[in-house]
Amino acid sequence: MIVVDGDKCTGCGVCVKACSFDALELVEKLAVFDDGKCTYCGVCISACPTDAIDMERKPQTADVSAYKGIWVFAEQNGGKLKNVVFELLGKGKEIAEELGEELCAVLVGNKVEYLPKVLASYGADKVYMIDGEVFENYSTDGYKSAISMLITKHKPNILLFGATHVGRDLAPTVAAHLGLGLTADCTGLSIVEDKYLLQTRPAFGGNLMADILTPDTRPQMATVRPNVMKRPEPEEGRECKLVKEDFQINPRNIRTEILEVITGGVEGEKPVEEADIIISGGRGVGAPENFDMLKAVARSLKGTIGCSRPVVELGWMPKSRQVGQSGKTVSPTLYMACGISGAIQHRVGIRNSDIIIAINKDREAPIFELANLGVIGDIFKILPLLASELEKKSE
Amino acid sequence: MKFVVCVKQVPDTTEVEVNKETGTIIREGVPSILNPFDEFALNVALKVKEKVDAHIVALSMGPPQAEQALKKCLAIGADEAILLSDRAFAGSDTWVTSLVLARAVRKIGDADIIFCGQQAIDGDTAQVGPEMAQHLGLPQVTYMEEVEEVGKSNVICRKETDEGYVRIKCKLPALLACLATSDFEPRIPNIRDIFRAKKKPLHQWNMGDIGGGLEEYGLEGSATQVIKSYAPSERGDCVMVDEPPEAAVKKILEFLSDQGVIG
Numbered sequence: 299m300i301v302v303d304g305d306k307c308t309g310c311g312v313c314v315k316a317c318s319f320d321a322l323e324l325v326e327k328l329a330v331f332d333d334g335k336c337t338y339c340g341v342c343i344s345a346c347p348t349d350a351i352d353m354e355r356k357p358q359t360a361d362v363s364a365y366k367g368i369w370v371f372a373e374q375n376g377g378k379l380k381n382v383v384f385e386l387l388g389k390g391k392e393i394a395e396e397l398g399e400e401l402c403a404v405l406v407g408n409k410v411e412y413l414p415k416v417l418a419s420y421g422a423d424k425v426y427m428i429d430g431e432v433f434e435n436y437s438t439d440g441y442k443s444a445i446s447m448l449i450t451k452h453k454p455n456i457l458l459f460g461a462t463h464v465g466r467d468l469a470p471t472v473a474a475h476l477g478l479g480l481t482a483d484c485t486g487l488s489i490v491e492d493k494y495l496l497q498t499r500p501a502f503g504g505n506l507m508a509d510i511l512t513p514d515t516r517p518q519m520a521t522v523r524p525n526v527m528k529r530p531e532p533e534e535g536r537e538c539k540l541v542k543e544d545f546q547i548n549p550r551n552i553r554t555e556i557l558e559v560i561t562g563g564v565e566g567e568k569p570v571e572e573a574d575i576i577i578s579g580g581r582g583v584g585a586p587e588n589f590d591m592l593k594a595v596a597r598s599l600k601g602t603i604g605c606s607r608p609v610v611e612l613g614w615m616p617k618s619r620q621v622g623q624s625g626k627t628v629s630p631t632l633y634m635a636c637g638i639s640g641a642i643q644h645r646v647g648i649r650n651s652d653i654i655i656a657i658n659k660d661r662e663a664p665i666f667e668l669a670n671l672g673v674i675g676d677i678f679k680i681l682p683l684l685a686s687e688l689e690k691k692s693e
Numbered sequence: 694m695k696f697v698v699c700v701k702q703v704p705d706t707t708e709v710e711v712n713k714e715t716g717t718i719i720r721e722g723v724p725s726i727l728n729p730f731d732e733f734a735l736n737v738a739l740k741v742k743e744k745v746d747a748h749i750v751a752l753s754m755g756p757p758q759a760e761q762a763l764k765k766c767l768a769i770g771a772d773e774a775i776l777l778s779d780r781a782f783a784g785s786d787t788w789v790t791s792l793v794l795a796r797a798v799r800k801i802g803d804a805d806i807i808f809c810g811q812q813a814i815d816g817d818t819a820q821v822g823p824e825m826a827q828h829l830g831l832p833q834v835t836y837m838e839e840v841e842e843v844g845k846s847n848v849i850c851r852k853e854t855d856e857g858y859v860r861i862k863c864k865l866p867a868l869l870a871c872l873a874t875s876d877f878e879p880r881i882p883n884i885r886d887i888f889r890a891k892k893k894p895l896h897q898w899n900m901g902d903i904g905g906g907l908e909e910y911g912l913e914g915s916a917t918q919v920i921k922s923y924a925p926s927e928r929g930d931c932v933m934v935d936e937p938p939e940a941a942v943k944k945i946l947e948f949l950s951d952q953g954v955i956g
């Protein structure tokens with residue numbers, strides 16, 4: 299329910315102009331809503347100069363059966379889709395088939411018309427697209443309004459976001475705006491009782507797993523950790539339906555502005571979250587220059603360097619290399635943990651690795667609980683030897 | 694200006710162990726601490742206070758013993774503290790928690806900036822901040838690392854992104870969800886700070902103070918329901934190698950070759 303505070307409304311009409319849906323008019327100098335046209339995008343709330351408009355948000359008990367379709371938020375940056383989008387489409391497809399519903403991607407951006415066919419090749423049956431200059435950069439206000447409007451109009455059953463910086467900003471904003479339940483950072487999704495989305499996520503720093511349901515509100519919303527779900531093979535030339543929505547917002551109603559963008563990539567190397575082979579070092583490496591031992595191994599295996607959190611805190615490696623709960627989740631073919639004790643916060647980030655080799659001088663180190671091959675020994679002796687053997691082999 | 698800093702008392706999750714049979718957390722002996730992200734948020738607020746005149750209110754929803762976390766905030770430098778404690782709030786999910794906090798912020802009134810931690814280390818959802826911003830109709834900056842400038846109607850911050858970071862300008866009033874940076878040094882209160890903190894107001898509010906009905910709070914008000922929790926499964930099939938370096942390296946190479954990583 300949208301409510302207007304009669305004492306605060308000055309009848310200025312800013313909200314009427316801001317509304318894309320003709321849902322507002324001025325009646326005797328007071329804003330009045332047409333509930334039938336309103337899409338709850340919330341643009342009017344941020345537009346109102348006197349804070350006179352508010353939305354009553356109560357978790358709704360939806361007529362659950364009216365909500366259909368599995369939606370995936372197709373996050374992109376500068377026109378490039380995030381990897382997690384493909385992973386979500388893969389998982390979304392399974393769920394869609396199980397429920398006999400459509401898999402849809404939700405695309406918001408500027409000049410992104412070429413992306414629906416990419417989304418189709420990864421399994422989307424339908425793409426909802428909102429394209430416009432205001433959506434060039436991600437903004438909480440702009441994207442929240444766009445997504446809320448699409449939800450209100452098309453009523454999806456499930457909506458998945460990648461648990462990226464954008465996803466973890468946008469999903470809770472939309473959830474609170476529309477009064478919906480949301481489960482963060484899921485690592486597992488399945489359907490139970492033929493209809494409910496069972497959302498599995500780590501809690502207590504990874505010490506515990508929790509299974510969560512959202513019985514009464516729709517869509518059932520979750521953010522999903524990147525690199526957990528399997529990325530499907532694309533099927534070139536696959537077609538999908540395209541639903542273009544004409545939705546515009548006055549840039550003035552976006553209350554944040556990006557002044558400068560600074561990207562912090564490490565020269566020439568693949569980011570850890572995309573790497574196939576990761577040679578990772580912990581506090582046991584002892585000093586920044588000792589990472590050369592790891593780099594030598596990485597070179598022969600065409601791997602990337604990762605690290606534990608203390609390594610970042612000590613300034614030996616940039617934050618972008620950190621693996622674990624407060625860093626990146628990785629899913630390489632090989633993860634080699636060198637001088638890493640394997641605290642639970644580190645282990646949650648590497649569980650999806652195909653194979654894990656751990657080298658640690660402490661036979662009690664918890665990393666061995668998760669490793670496939672556990673080498674008890676000194677990395678200063680083992681790594682240089684391993685590097686030279688590998689180099690010999692590659693010659 | 695008036696700042697509200699939202700904090701939570703959490704079990705120190707680095708010390709937590711799980712009873713693998715029952716799948717429950719062993720709470721005995723686990724210390725309760727001020728959520729590190731919230732402590733960072735309070736420090737950001739205190740840093741801003743060095744530049745502009747401000748009154749800082751620390752706000753927490755939790756059981757009566759969460760008072761400890763607020764006492765710490767007062768010792769570190771908050772001017773006033775409010776504990777929201779009511780049995781009706783028990784079992785609240787993030788949506789309800791953010792609603793309770795938002796209603797308290799409304800009651801406090803005239804907040805220019807609401808600071809909160811990006812996430813709490815026990816739940817790790819990172820949802821309460823953005824949800825609160827929505828309940829209050831405010832803009833937000835999440836993953837906020839540093840406040841560069843505070844003006845009358847704007848704040849300029851450094852925000853972490855997946856690609857690096859951005860400098861972002863945000864209209865005030867606003868909510869900032871703060872990310873602890875690696876160079877963050879917690880302030881350790883001395884005896885005088887702790888003594889002074891005893892004189893600062895620490896209020897107790899319950900449901901009656903913020904309004905609303907029983908059905909809106911706790912488990913009943915929550916849209917999500919935890920139906921089961923359990924210890925994560927570890928692989929537990931580790932092949933151990935305890936041999937001199939040469940022999941160990943040989944084992945590693947064999948393993949890599951068996952797994953098809955090297956030819």
Ligand SMILES: Cc1cc2nc3c(=O)[nH]c(=O)nc-3n(C[C@H](O)[C@H](O)[C@H](O)COP(=O)(O)OP(=O)(O)OC[C@H]3O[C@@H](n4cnc5c(N)ncnc54)[C@H](O)[C@@H]3O)c2cc1C
Nearest residue numbers: 580581582606607622623624625637638639641659676677
């Ligand atoms: C909220 C929160 C979030 C966190 N997030 C993360 C995260 O994202 N990622 C993360 O990694 N941590 C995280 N942590 C920290 C985590 O709890 C551990 O403190 C950290 O992972 C330990 O890093 P480490 O294994 O490198 O160091 P240590 O635990 O100090 O282990 C060093 C290991 O090196 C071994 N070693 C030393 N010398 C040698 C040698 N010569 N040869 C072989 N082995 C040697 C030692 O036996 C030891 O096992 C987080 C903590 C909290 C509270």
